[in-house]
Amino acid sequence: MTDTIDDPTEDLPAAAGEFAEEYPEVWEAYSELGEATADGGPLDDETKRLVKLALAIGTQSEGAVHSHVRRGLDEGVDPETLKHAAVLAIPTVGFPKAMAAMTWIEDIAE
Incomplete structure (x- = not known):
């Protein structure tokens, strides 16, 4: 190309x-x-982005987390909302994995 x-x-x-x-x-x-x-x-765009971010967190895909955070920010999603996805992951994926995801979110959001 x-x-x-x-x-x-x-x-x-x-x-x-x-x-x-x-x-x-x-x-x-x-x-x-x-x-x-x-x-x-029927999901709105922000909810779809958060679901995709949550799936990326759950699969521990750093690249996908970065991608969905980047796209979320471009779409006007508040950085604190994106971080909340990592907080919500704590009881499901465990504290260490959720904190890894938080650092991946912060790589892009800050």
Whole structure:
């Protein structure tokens, strides 16, 4: 992909961008699945972002936590609201994992 002006992979992390360039049909299908799942129910955008952040916390995916925090901030979600997702994770994933997630949130939010 030489034209980065209209390149939808331009803002992706390096690994995802490389994958999207190497497998554009798979990336397009994956993106369409994401859109379909987002549009498939009644949740508002902020709630969807918080659910996705919570899932990222639960799976201990630092990259996904960073991504959802970054997108949440871009969408106007308050940083304290994003941090609350990590606090809520304490009884479910345990204090150490929730604190790891809190540091990942703070990496981006502060």
